[in-house]
Amino acid sequence: MLFTATTGWILLLTAALWQGVLCTDDLDVQHQPWSRYIYAPDSRTPRPHKIFRTHGKVNVHGLDVTLSPKSQVTYDFGREVGGHVRFLVNSPSSTKPLSLSFSESPQFIGEWSDDTGASPFSDWDRSLTVSIPPSGLGTSFKYTTPRESFRGGFRYLTITSTSNLTTTPVKISNVICLLGFHPGVENPQTAYRGYFWTPYDALLVRTWYAGAYTVQTNIALPDTGRFLPQVRPGWAYNASLGVVSTGAILVDGAKRDRAVWPGDLGISAPSSYIAFGPKYGYECVLNALETLFYFQNETTGTFPFAGPDTNSFRSGSKSDTYHSWSLIAIEEYAFYSGDMDWVNLHWNNITRAVEAMIGGITEQGLQNQTNTNDWAREGGGGLNSALNAVSYGMLTRLSNLASLHGDSALSSRWRVKAEELKSAFNALLWDDEAGLYRDNTTTMLHPQDGNSLAVVYNLTTSNNQKKRISQALTMNWNEIGPVTPELKDTISLFVSSWELNAHFEAEEPDRALELVRRLWGYSLDGPNMGGTTIVEGLSANGSLYYRSEAGYGYDPAYTSLAHSWSTGPTHQLITRLLGLSIVSSQGRHWEMIPNIPTGSRECVKELRGGFETKLGMFEAEWKVIGRYVQLKVKTPKGTSGKVGLNGSKAQIVEVKGDGGWKRVILRLE
Structure with a gap:
């Protein structure tokens, strides 16, 4: 094997160093130490426990x-x-x-x-x-x-x-x-193509698999949507979820709403890709996206706020934020699937949608939020930070997609618009004293969503700024998790999934893991929780009175306990903590750059995980031994990538995948 160091120094591992480390060539999730954490039943007719x-x-x-x-x-x-x-x-x-x-x-x-x-x-x-x-x-x-x-x-x-x-x-x-979920899978346990394991922290493993199982329970049959107007008393779930009559479609919740929501796909779609791979995790997202395309407004180019089995759809509700989320979900599906034929088929629709967003950018350089529907947050409208962060992330991603499509002029135009938006975002919204972005130009509220998304999508101008935001966001934490400033008395696991991502992006893995243990641990083990899936949201005191004053009628029984928008750890523990991710369409180029925790409390010293694309399995391991970290990666033939560590003195190793394990040792800073 050939390694080329771009910085730092390298040692090849000897076989002796890796004795006892899991190194199997063939992945069999049924006979591995993490198998017992798979919550899915082993048949389509489970009996009571x-x-x-x-x-x-x-x-x-x-x-x-x-x-x-x-x-x-x-x-x-x-x-x-x-x-x-x-x-x-x-x-x-x-x-x-x-x-x-x-x-x-x-x-x-x-x-x-x-x-x-x-x-x-x-x-x-x-x-x-x-x-x-x-x-x-x-x-x-x-x-x-x-x-x-x-x-x-x-x-x-x-x-x-x-x-x-x-x-x-x-x-x-x-x-x-x-x-009635994940149709076409005879044994739901065998649908798992991704996996996650550490012997040091069972809660992290449980969280990963609870997130994966939550997504699995949200992969729905197309004719099981909520009939509207709703039956009362009683219920009826025999309405169409989208434009397909067979197969599966990814929805937001198992009990309810059971609908396509573009914002939710920002979290749930990559969780589905990572956990279930191309055979079992892609189709459900594709069918959700085809539904959005079908109902795209022919005149304005905008996507619907929600799927057809919702009151939001029936009333014609619009959302600037969810329009941009739709485009991010479209790009992300193309990225994981590598299906450029599908992209080419919808390219005119995609172009009209991006230009519709650009049309909302004001002379000040930021998009004006006129359609304020969102995840239920308050204080929307104007030059909203969350909207502009999502739209910036969308423009940068779609610029790359335009390049793959072969339209260099459009790619350049969208890239320029993105950079102009970033410049205005920092000039108009950054509050240096607070170390946070403001919600818009007319308030001093510092939102959880806008700041988290700004870090994730790289609207920040320096690593120090990312770290300041990461630290400042913890001021919202109570003993359960972050109480979001943009919605009274609320802990949102959707927005907290983005905050988790932001802590990893800021290279603060110990803080990220503390958030997982605190919030997702409570979601699993707190009183009245379901124990195997992730709750939609909570009140600040941990009760199920989520969104009581914001549309949920003070009804805790309405809150969903299996909500796919809450599953951020399922892809972030792989792509951020383990550090294994693809960086080009379909995964021919990848990187393994883990965030190694350094704190003493429950510190993770060893980690393994993987996921599958159409090219095959991508697997990685790291193990901390003193001041060194042993890294190992296995990727399909015809791929290439980089192995290294985060930090100012980054050590990077270039690796070509040939279907076998590659090993290096790097020194921790």
Whole structure:
């Protein structure tokens, strides 16, 4: 093997140094130390893990029960599931002997389901009545929930005996869930092509896999959207999510909204690519993007705020920020898939969309936010920092895409516009005293989203500025996580996913890991959490009263506990902490430049992970030994990249991939 040092010095590892290190040539996720962290079931018909609790007179025989009238049993599937439920029921005399209720959180277990429509009294959905035809009485009747009663996300199923007509008990057996997510995957565990592992911090591994599983539960069947206007009481999930009738589509949440949201794709799409690769993780994003293209405004070139099964779509709501997020998602799909034929097919649409954004740039050099719909933040409008950060990131990415498309003139134009925007952004919004950007030119509020995105998309002018922002953002932290200044009493895991990325970009890995342990740890292990998926958001005190004053009607049961926009760690722990990422379309060029933690508290000393593209598997490891770090990388044939460390005295090694492991040792600063 040939290594060429551009800076610093290099030592090749000897075999002795790597004894005991995982070095398998073939990846088998079912027989690795991280396999036990995969939350996905191993079949499409998982059974409950246990009976969680009973109420009234209930005879229990394993997982089968006999319910007396007005008694109740709650099944725990041990993980978030979704779809239909099926079981055998033997009711001697009543054709409506039972009611079913569903919940993601143990907080809402009871005779009524948690809510898919916001209501201050948690009573929108209520329960589902089990109906048995007269011919089925007195037999082991196989009951399946009706098609429209598809339940997108739940962990707990409660069955209540409702019959007042007889004192004869009702028997229930063979309870299963017919999975309704990630269609086409016979064994959901085998869909995982990416992986993440460290023996030093189980919480980080659990967080990575909980994020991956959250995305998996959000890969939906196209005909399982929320029917509008919503059924009340009850629910109906039989509406179209987009423009495809088969396959899968990536949505924002398992229980609700179950819709395409462009902003969410900024986090959920790369998580899907990293966790599930081209075979199982690309199609769902592609179908979401095709939906956005289909509903692109022919006159203005703007993309919709949300997918068709939302009230936002039905009311014609527009969003400048989500328009730019749509373009970032389009570029990112092209980047990972390398599908330039798809890009060429939509190039006129893409061009019109970019020019629509440019048309909103004022004489001051920043885009004016006239369509203020966003992730629910307050204080929008004007020369908003979050909008302009997203639009800058979009312009730089689309400039590169234009170059790949072969349009150098357009690439140059978009690059110039981006640099003009960056100059104005710093001149008009930077508050040097606070070490943060202001939300716009008319306020002294320093937002979490605008500052995090400014660091991630490199609107800063120096590494020192990035570090100042990283430090200043911690002023919003409480014991659970960042309380965002732009929405009262709110911890947003979407915006915090961008803050996590910003800490890594600022080369502050210890701070980033503290954020993961604090916020995502609470999301997994805090009271009333689901334990296997990541919550949509929280109130400042950690309760599920997320967005109570901003559209959610003071209804904690409405909050989603499996929301794909909250999964930032799933791609950032790979691309930022492990440091393995592709840097050109489809991955022919890559880099492994990890952020090595240096703090003493729970410091990670060894890490391994990987992901798959159409070219094959990309895998990497690093291990800290004293003042040195051993790095190892394995990439497909025909690829090339750089291995090195962050820092002012960066040591970089150029590597050509040939399908085998390459090893180096570098000195920590």
